[in-house]
Amino acid sequence: MLRARVVKKLGEFALDVALEARGASTIALLGESGSGKTTLLRLLAGLLDPDSGRIELDGVVWHDGMRRLDAWQRPVGYVAQDYALFPHLTVEDNVGFGLRAEHRPASEVRQRVAIALDQLGIRALSHRRPAQLSGGQQQRVALARALVLEPRLLLLDEPLSALDLQTRRTVRGELHRLLDSLSCVTIYVTHAPAEAFAFGDLVAVLAHGHIAQIGTPDAVRAAPASDDVAELLGLDVRG
Amino acid sequence: MSRTRELATRAALALGAAAMLMLLIVPIAALLLRVHPGTLFERLLEPEILAALRLSLVTSVSATFLVVATGLPLAYLLARRQFRGKRVLEVLVDLPMVLPPTVAGFALLLAFGRAGLTGRALEAFGVSLPFTTLGVIVAQAFMSAPFFITSARAGLAAVDPRYLDAAATLRASELDTFFRVVLPLSMPLLVAGAAMSGARALGEFGATITFAGNLPGVTQTMPLAVYVALQSDLDSAIVLSVVLLAIAFTLLFWLRRTAGGGAFVAARASR
Amino acid sequence: MKRFRAMCSARRLRAGRAASAASFGTLLMLLATGAPPPSPAAANEPLTVFAAASLSEAFREVGEEFQRREGLAVRFNFAGSQQLATQIEQGANADVFASADLRWMREIETRGLAQGKAQPFAGNVLVVLVPNFNPARIHAPIDLARAGVRLVLAAENVPAGAYSREALRRLAGEPGYPPDFARRVLANVVSHEDNVRGVVGKVQLGEADAGMCYRSDVSRTVARHVRTIAIPGAANVRASYPIAVLRDARHAEAARRFVALVMSAEGQRILARHGFLPPQPGTR
Numbered sequence: 001m002l003r004a005r006v007v008k009k010l011g012e013f014a015l016d017v018a019l020e021a022r023g024a025s026t027i028a029l030l031g032e033s034g035s036g037k038t039t040l041l042r043l044l045a046g047l048l049d050p051d052s053g054r055i056e057l058d059g060v061v062w063h064d065g066m067r068r069l070d071a072w073q074r075p076v077g078y079v080a081q082d083y084a085l086f087p088h089l090t091v092e093d094n095v096g097f098g099l100r101a102e103h104r105p106a107s108e109v110r111q112r113v114a115i116a117l118d119q120l121g122i123r124a125l126s127h128r129r130p131a132q133l134s135g136g137q138q139q140r141v142a143l144a145r146a147l148v149l150e151p152r153l154l155l156l157d158e159p160l161s162a163l164d165l166q167t168r169r170t171v172r173g174e175l176h177r178l179l180d181s182l183s184c185v186t187i188y189v190t191h192a193p194a195e196a197f198a199f200g201d202l203v204a205v206l207a208h209g210h211i212a213q214i215g216t217p218d219a220v221r222a223a224p225a226s227d228d229v230a231e232l233l234g235l236d237v238r239g
Numbered sequence: 240m241s242r243t244r245e246l247a248t249r250a251a252l253a254l255g256a257a258a259m260l261m262l263l264i265v266p267i268a269a270l271l272l273r274v275h276p277g278t279l280f281e282r283l284l285e286p287e288i289l290a291a292l293r294l295s296l297v298t299s300v301s302a303t304f305l306v307v308a309t310g311l312p313l314a315y316l317l318a319r320r321q322f323r324g325k326r327v328l329e330v331l332v333d334l335p336m337v338l339p340p341t342v343a344g345f346a347l348l349l350a351f352g353r354a355g356l357t358g359r360a361l362e363a364f365g366v367s368l369p370f371t372t373l374g375v376i377v378a379q380a381f382m383s384a385p386f387f388i389t390s391a392r393a394g395l396a397a398v399d400p401r402y403l404d405a406a407a408t409l410r411a412s413e414l415d416t417f418f419r420v421v422l423p424l425s426m427p428l429l430v431a432g433a434a435m436s437g438a439r440a441l442g443e444f445g446a447t448i449t450f451a452g453n454l455p456g457v458t459q460t461m462p463l464a465v466y467v468a469l470q471s472d473l474d475s476a477i478v479l480s481v482v483l484l485a486i487a488f489t490l491l492f493w494l495r496r497t498a499g500g501g502a503f504v505a506a507r508a509s510r
Numbered sequence: 511m512k513r514f515r516a517m518c519s520a521r522r523l524r525a526g527r528a529a530s531a532a533s534f535g536t537l538l539m540l541l542a543t544g545a546p547p548p549s550p551a552a553a554n555e556p557l558t559v560f561a562a563a564s565l566s567e568a569f570r571e572v573g574e575e576f577q578r579r580e581g582l583a584v585r586f587n588f589a590g591s592q593q594l595a596t597q598i599e600q601g602a603n604a605d606v607f608a609s610a611d612l613r614w615m616r617e618i619e620t621r622g623l624a625q626g627k628a629q630p631f632a633g634n635v636l637v638v639l640v641p642n643f644n645p646a647r648i649h650a651p652i653d654l655a656r657a658g659v660r661l662v663l664a665a666e667n668v669p670a671g672a673y674s675r676e677a678l679r680r681l682a683g684e685p686g687y688p689p690d691f692a693r694r695v696l697a698n699v700v701s702h703e704d705n706v707r708g709v710v711g712k713v714q715l716g717e718a719d720a721g722m723c724y725r726s727d728v729s730r731t732v733a734r735h736v737r738t739i740a741i742p743g744a745a746n747v748r749a750s751y752p753i754a755v756l757r758d759a760r761h762a763e764a765a766r767r768f769v770a771l772v773m774s775a776e777g778q779r780i781l782a783r784h785g786f787l788p789p790q791p792g793t794r
Contacts, residue, residue: 047404071407072415078408084401088423097419098409149410353645354716369717370660370700452662452701452712459702470593470704471667 002153002185006043006053010036015043015209021202023058023152026179026186028200028217030193030232035206037189038081041155044187045078046071057152057185072101077146077154077184082162083138085130091141092117092126098149116148120178136167143178154186160195172198193234197221205229270484273477282478290456291464292482298372298460299440302379306387306436311429314391315417336385340445347378347450374451375458379440387436394428395421427497434494438487556583557764558603560594562610562669562751563705564634564724568784569608575780576771582764590668590705598623598756605759606768608751610634610706611669615752625762628754631772633787634724635746636670636677638739639713646719651681651741654720655694662701662709662718670706673747674722680745710736724749726785748790 005018015036021027031037042048044055046062046069055062062069085094095116099109117123120140130138139159146154159175160168176199179186188199196203197217204214205225213225224230282288316322317329335343349355351368361368368374398421406416422429444462451458453467461483468476557576561569566588573584587594587604595614598604599621607624608631609615615628640648646659654661664671675692682691700718703709709721710728714735728738753772755765771777778788 042404045408047407070412071404072410072412076408078405080401080405082401084399084405086402086405086420097406097411101406101409101411101415101419145409348715348717352715352717354641453665453703454699454701457700467665467702467704470590470596470665473596 001059002055002057004044004053004055006040006050006055008036008039008043008048008050008053010039010209013209015039017206017209017211019204019211021185021187023185024183025201026188026199027214028196028203029187029189029206030196030203031189031191031206032232033191036209037191037206038157040206041078041157041187041189044153045076045155046074075149075152077149077151079139079142079146079154079156079159081157083130083142085133085138085141085145087130090127090129091122091133094130094141095145095148097145102149112148116144119147120144121174134167135163136171139163139171143175147182150184152184154182154184156186156188158190159188160192161190175199193232205232207232267484270477270480274481278474279478279481282475283482285475287455288464288475288479288482291459291461291479294372294375294456294459295441295461295483298375298379299437299443302376302383302440303387303433303437305376305380306384306440307429307433310384310388310436311391314388315395315421317388318392318395332388333385335382340382340443341449343382344378344446344449347381347446351377351450369450370452370454370458372451372457375447375460378446378450379443382443382446383436383439386439387432390428390432390435391425394425394432397428398424430497431494434490438490441486441490442483554582555760556585557605557761557768558585558587559606559608559768560587560589560598560602560604561606561608562591562594563588563707564610564670564727565608565632565751566707567729568726568781568786571780571784572768572772572777575776576768579771580764580767582761584768588705590664592665592667592669593704603758603760604756605761605765606753607756608753608772609669610749610751611672612750612752613672614669615754618754618756623757624754625757625759625765626755628752629769629773630750630789631753631769631777632751632781633790634726634749634751634785635787636673636722636741636749637725637728638741639710639721639723639728639736640719640739641713641716642735642737643716644737645716648720648739650739652687652691654678654698655688655691657694657698659698660700660717660719661695661698662703662712662721663699664706664709664723665702665704668703668705669749670709670723671702673749677722677741677745677747680747681741684742684745724785728785748787750790751786 001023002019002021004020006015008015013036017036017040019027029037029040039048043050043053049068050063052065054064056064057075060069061067062074086097089097092113096109096113099112104112114123117126120143122137122140122144125133125137125141130141133141139162143159160171163171179188179199188196190196190199200217202214203217203220205212205220207228212229213220220229221233221235224233224235283292313332317325317332338346348369351357351361351374353362353367353369366373368377402420402424403416406420411419442462443460444466447458447460448463448466453459453463455464459467461479465476465479465483468479559569559573566586569586569588573586577583587597587602591609591611591614594604594607595609595617598607598618607615607618609618615624618624619628638648638651638654640646646653646656648654648656648659653659663674666672666675675696678692678695681687682689688694701712703712706723706727709718709723710732712718713721713723714732716735725738728736753769755762755769759765772781782788
C-alpha cells in the first residue's frame, strides 16, 4: 500500500499530489509534458526531495519531515524514459547491477539474472552491449534490470514513447501481460490517453500540479471532472 | 578578388603551420643527429646514467600514484559538488602549472624543509624531505598534480547524471556508484590525465633541484643529470636527452592510441 | 595572381596547394641557409662578461665603475665556471671570461678560444659554513666527518667543489685528523650544487647542516644567518682566479680595458672589499 503526499515548487507552478495505491495494481498517471509527471516519479524514487510531504510504503516511512531514506535504500524500480542502460556493461551485467550492489552471492546473482532474462525473452542478448540493441530490446533490459530486484514500487516513465510505432504495437501486449503479473504497485506515466486507459487499473489525471481526477478508466472516461480533464483525455469538450 | 584572398589565406595558414612545425621538429632533429647509435647503448649502461634512469622511473611512477590517489577525491569534489570557496580551490589546483618551477621548489623548501613551516612536525614523524628521494617525489607530485586533476575533473563531470540516477535506483550507494559507474565511464580521461601527469613528473627539474637537491642515486633524476652533464660532459647529456625523448615520445604515442578507446563513453544509451 | 586563372574548382584547389607549397618551401630554404653572419657589434651594445658565481657582487661593482669611466654598460652572466666554459665552447657570445680556477680557463685556452694570455686577478680561501642555529653542532672541520651530518658541496667539476675536495684531502693529512677523513666527509654529502652560491643558499636556509664555500661568499647579509668555521691555513686551498679576453669577443678593445680595470689598483681594491685575496704571484 503506497501512501504519498508531496508538495514541490516547480518554477511557475507547484506540484501538490496525494496518492494512494494498493499492491498488485497499476496507476496510470496521465498528463501533458511539463506537468510534473517525471518529477513526481523522481520524488517517489528519492532522486529528489519534496518541499514537504510524506511518502510511505507498506508501513515503512520513506520520507517525512524528519526521516528520509536515500534512493538506494528504497525498494523501488525505475525505468527512465531513455532507459539509461549502463553503456560500459553487457546486458547481463546491467541486469545484475542491482543484485551486486546488494552484495548478493555470485551464484544467486547469476540465477536470478537468468530468470529475469528469460522472463523478458532476452536471454540471447546476454553478452551484447546496449549500443547494439534496438529500442524494444533496450526497454526489455531496463525492465529486467528493475524487476530482478523485486521492487515494491515500480515507476515507469513513458515506457513506450521512445519506441517507433511498429515496435510499440508489438511490445504493448507483452508489457500489459507483464504488469498484470506483478504484485507490486506500479505507476505508469504517460501523455497518451489510450495508453493510460489500456494499462491503468486506475487513471490519475495530472493537471496544473494537482490530480484533477482519479478513477477507473471507465469511470473517468464516462464522467470527466472538468473540461480540462476532458481535453486531456482526448474527449469532446462539452458545451 | 576572392580567389586571391583564398590563396592568401591558404598561404598564411601554411606558413604559420610550417613555422610551428619547424619549431617543434628542428630541436628534436638536432638532438637525434648528434647521437652515435653505437655509443648510445654503451653510455646507457654506465652506472651514473643507469642510476638516473632508474631514479626517474621510480620517482615519476610513485609521484603519479600519489597524485592519482590524492587527486581523484579532489577532482570528484570539484566535478560533482558545489560549495563555498570552490573557485579559490580551482585556482589553487591550477597554481603549480603556472608557477615557475624554481619558485615552486623554493616554496616547498619554506614549507616542508627542516627550517620550514612544517619542519618540526615532519621531523617528529621521522620524515625528512629535502635531499631525499621522497622529496623528489613530493616535488614531482606538486608540479604534475594539476595535469591529472584537470583531466580527471573533466572526465568525472562528463558522466551523464542519468546513469547516476539509474544506479541510485538500483540499490547502489554513492560509493558503489562511484566505483561501478563513474570510474569506468571516466576511465579514458583519468588514464590520459595520469599519463600527462606522469610525463610532467618525468621531466620535472626546477622544483626538484631546488627542493630535493642533486645527489646521484638519491635525487639526481634524468633531467638533473642532463643539466649536470651539460656543464661539462656533452656526450652524456646527449645520451640522457635522447633516452628522455624516447620515453616521452612512447608515452605520448601510446596515450594518443588508447585515448580513442573510450568508445563506450561516446556511445549514448539512447539512439 | 593573374596566372591563376581558375575556371573550375579543381584548378582552384591546385592553385591553393601550389600557394601552400610555395610558402612552405620558402620557409624551409630560409632556414636551411641559416641566418646571415652577425654584423660587427654596434658601439653601444653592452660588454658581455662571463664570471664565476663567487664574483657576483664584486664584479657588479667593477662593472659600474667601468660604465662610469668608459660609458659602456656591462652585462654579466654569473654561474659555475664549468657551465660558463661549456657555454663559451658551444658558441655563446662573450667578451671576457673570469674563472674561479685554472682548470676551466685552460679548457678555453686549449681550444684556442682565448685572446692573449689569461692573467690571475684574485685569490680566495675556503671556509666551512653552518647555519646560525648550528643544528649538527659543528665547531671544527673535523666534525664534518661525524655520521649523519647533512653536508652540501659544489659538484666536483665546479671550481669550489674541486677546491673543497682538495682541502678535505689535505685535512686528512693534518695532525688530529683520521686518514679516512675525506672519505667520511664525502659520504655525508647530500647534494652537489652547480655553483658555490647554491651551497651558501642551502646553508643560509638552514636546510643543510654545513657547507664549504669561499670566504668571500660570506657577505654581511649572509653572515646574519650563518656561522663561519675556519679551515687551518696549512690545509686550506688557495684558489686562483684567471681572467681572459675571448677570441670571438665583439668588443675586443673594450674587453681589454675591462680586464685592465680589474687588474688595476681600483679593481683590486673593489675585490679586496668583497673578501678576495690578491692574486698569488707566479701562478699560471
